[in-house]
Amino acid sequence: MNPAPRQSRGFTLLETLVSLALLGVLMVTLNTFLFSMSELWGGKRDQRLFDQHVRAATRQVREVLEASTSGPGAAGFAIKEVRGADGVNTPRLTFLLADAGRLADWPEAPLPDVDFSLYAAPERGLVVQWQSRLELERDLNDVHETVLTPFVASLAYDYYDADLRKWTTEEEPAKDEAGTTYQKPARLRLRFARGQLKTEVVVDLPIKRPGASRP
Numbered sequence: 607m608n609p610a611p612r613q614s615r616g617f618t619l620l621e622t623l624v625s626l627a628l629l630g631v632l633m634v635t636l637n638t639f640l641f642s643m644s645e646l647w648g649g650k651r652d653q654r655l656f657d658q659h660v661r662a663a664t665r666q667v668r669e670v671l672e673a674s675t676s677g678p679g680a681a682g683f684a685i686k687e688v689r690g691a692d693g694v695n696t697p698r699l700t701f702l703l704a705d706a707g708r709l710a711d712w713p714e715a716p717l718p719d720v721d722f723s724l725y726a727a728p729e730r731g732l733v734v735q736w737q738s739r740l741e742l743e744r745d746l747n748d749v750h751e752t753v754l755t756p757f758v759a760s761l762a763y764d765y766y767d768a769d770l771r772k773w774t775t776e777e778e779p780a781k782d783e784a785g786t787t788y789q790k791p792a793r794l795r796l797r798f799a800r801g802q803l804k805t806e807v808v809v810d811l812p813i814k815r816p817g818a819s820r821p
Contacts, residue, residue: 656757656803663732663755664796664807670709670722670734674701675812683811685779685788688723688735691749697779697788698723698735709752710736717741725761732758732796757800764793764808 675682683701690696703709706720717738727733732754763776775795779788794809 652801653803656798656800657805659755659757660798660805660807663757663798664809666754667724667732667794667796667809670703671701671809672812673703674722677704679704682813683790685790686723689749690725690735691751696725698725699779699791699794700724706736706738709734709754710750711752713750726758726797728759731756732761755798757798758796759799760797762795762797763791764795765789766792 671683674680679702681702683699685697686700687695688698688700700721700723703720703722704718706712706716706722709722710716710720717740719739720736721739723735725733725735730753733751734754735749735751737749760777763779765774765776765780766772767774776791779791781788790811792811794811796807796809798805798807
């Protein structure tokens with residue numbers, strides 16, 4: 607003889623109320639956690655965007671300087687006095703690119719063999735001044751400029767003394783002991799600033815090696 611089937615027991619009113627109360631507490635806790643995370647994430651949005659911009663701008667500077675050491679006729683960078691848009695000669699980091707690429711917004715047809723100089727300008731950021739060696743009336747034409755990033759407040763130059771095994775940072779390019787030519791720095795310091803957000807990035811400057819296509 608088969609035993610009679612069991613009848614399932616439903617939730618009592620008290621059990622139902624306790625379950626709803628526990629579910630409500632869980633939902634409130636989960637919502638509080640999600641809102642806290644979103645506020646924390648949103649509060650650091652400016653910092654994240656600033657960091658992303660710094661990384662992208664630094665990568666572009668590195669790639670441009672490395673490009674100056676590769677290809678036929680590449681000589682790498684040098685420190686030379688350059689005539690600025692204001693007509694004043696100032697020492698800047700200079701380099702030559704066979705193809706200006708995205709750094710140049712040509713008023714007419716693009717030209718090869720472009721001389722560049724890099725500098726930081728107040729209220730403008732990190733700027734490259736450029737002009738092709740093939741431009742007609744080169745000395746009479748206005749030089750062209752491209753802003754790489756508006757968030758570089760200044761740049762500095764790092765030199766390494768092998769004898770003293772010591773690094774020094776100069777706000778302006780340093781000259782040799784005779785005071786006739788500018789020394790090549792080993793590193794460049796880019797000082798980024800946007801409001802309260804500030805950071806400094808050190809860029810190792812590439813060296814042109816004989817017979818090498820890349821630094």
